Amino acid sequence: MTTKDEVLGILMRSQGRYVSGEELARRLSLSRNAVWQAVKSLQNEGCSIDAVTRRGYCLTDTPDLLSPQAVEKHFSRRAPCWDVEVRKTVTSTNTVLKAMAESGAPEGKILVAAEQTAGRGRMGRRFYSPAGSGVYMSLLLRPACGPAESLYITTAAAVAVAEAVESVAGREAQIKWVNDVYLRGKKACGILTEAAFDMETKRLSYAVLGIGVNMRAPAGGFPDELEPIVTSVFGEADYDPGKRNRIVAEIVERFWRFYENLDEKAFLKGYRERSFLTGKDVYVVSGAERRPARALDIDDEFRLHVRYENGADEYLQSGEVSVKPRGGAA
CATH class of the missing domain: 3.30.930.10 (Bira Bifunctional Protein; Domain 2)
Known part of the structure; x- marks a missing residue:
């Protein structure tokens, strides 16, 4: 976890109250300047952090950034x-x-x-x-x-x-x-x-x-x-x-x-x-070949059960399947 993440974590847990730079530095074993740099970086990324002399830093709003x-x-x-x-x-x-x-x-x-x-x-x-x-x-x-x-x-x-x-x-x-x-x-x-x-x-x-x-x-x-x-x-x-x-x-x-x-x-x-393919006409793709089929269901091993136009069934373990456009056009 980065210094910035650690500072944000403390401020989030203390949201609504000020945490002094001295306390942050002590808890994280950092210099005051390193804390200040981390806060500035968080502010630049969109965190709403108030910085008040002799009071410290306060996270005023939950940030939207990923953290x-x-x-x-x-x-x-x-x-x-x-x-x-x-x-x-x-x-x-x-x-x-x-x-x-x-x-x-x-x-x-x-x-x-x-x-x-x-x-x-x-x-x-x-x-x-x-x-x-x-x-x-x-x-x-x-x-x-x-x-x-x-x-x-x-x-x-x-x-x-x-x-x-x-x-x-x-x-x-x-x-x-x-x-x-x-x-x-x-x-x-x-x-x-x-x-x-x-x-x-x-x-x-x-x-x-x-x-x-x-x-x-x-x-x-x-x-x-x-x-x-x-x-x-x-x-x-x-x-x-x-x-x-x-x-x-x-x-x-x-x-x-x-x-x-x-x-x-x-x-x-x-x-x-939630199966999107079940009941749909599809193409089973293998290299340049595209075989028309109908997707019937998903079996107990998560294989896709398809039936080709000649009546043959296959249970696909892997591969590529695309939905056949309406009207049958390729």
């Missing part, structure tokens, strides 16, 4: 291992957290960013992650499971995100197999799980669960190529920056509830009920 303290304020429960870190900008939260995992970081590390300069989605696609638009986060997991069960991490996360969106925004969310959360027929959230396999134990060494949520449309709108297929949780009129902290907290809490008993698959019912 560990603001996220933690929304936890109704807390696992001992959770460690929230917030950065203004990263290349990719998954990339940064994977490096931490390789260096031995423990399970429960949560990295949150307001911007990604090299965000990634499935199949190497770029994940558009501008500042002031979304919230981007990754969780470090060290599950006691093999590769086959790792799909449960992604599907549990999809249900957790959908539940969090419904709770925070009051809007019905759907899940497009296997890892996208949809609102009003468009993608509002993407999920990317990356893992390292331990050959000796035949289990995952670690998994990094990445989640990107479009909280509002970026200034000037989404790029032309994304506009027809993506949306945001909030419109400009009902967007509240403070809800970024709440949605991070709700996603973490809801996911962890599933993760603690992953093999019980308590999230299966919620996944099925």
Whole structure:
């Protein structure tokens, strides 16, 4: 946690009363000048902090910026291992957290960013992650499971995100197999799980669960190529920056509830009920081939059950599926 985060934490816990620079310096083992620098940095980021000679500093309003303290304020429960870190900008939260995992970081590390300069989605696609638009986060997991069960991490996360969106925004969310959360027929959230396999134990060494949520449309709108297929949780009129902290907290809490008993698959019912593809005509994409099919349901292992035009059935464990446009045009 940075000096700025530690100062903000004390001021948030003392909100409404002044804390002297001397007390802050003593509690954090810092110089008075370091405290002053941290306060100025927080003020520049939008925190309402009064500074009064011989009284100290007072946080006069709960800040809207992303911060560990603001996220933690929304936890109704807390696992001992959770460690929230917030950065203004990263290349990719998954990339940064994977490096931490390789260096031995423990399970429960949560990295949150307001911007990604090299965000990634499935199949190497770029994940558009501008500042002031979304919230981007990754969780470090060290599950006691093999590769086959790792799909449960992604599907549990999809249900957790959908539940969090419904709770925070009051809007019905759907899940497009296997890892996208949809609102009003468009993608509002993407999920990317990356893992390292331990050959000796035949289990995952670690998994990094990445989640990107479009909280509002970026200034000037989404790029032309994304506009027809993506949306945001909030419109400009009902967007509240403070809800970024709440949605991070709700996603973490809801996911962890599933993760603690992953093999019980308590999230299966919620996944099925929110399935965006069930009952739709789709294309199953494999390289350049696009086979028309109908999506029938989700089975107990979260495989997508499809039936091709020739009557053959297949249960898809992974892959790419797109909704067939009305009228059948490609």
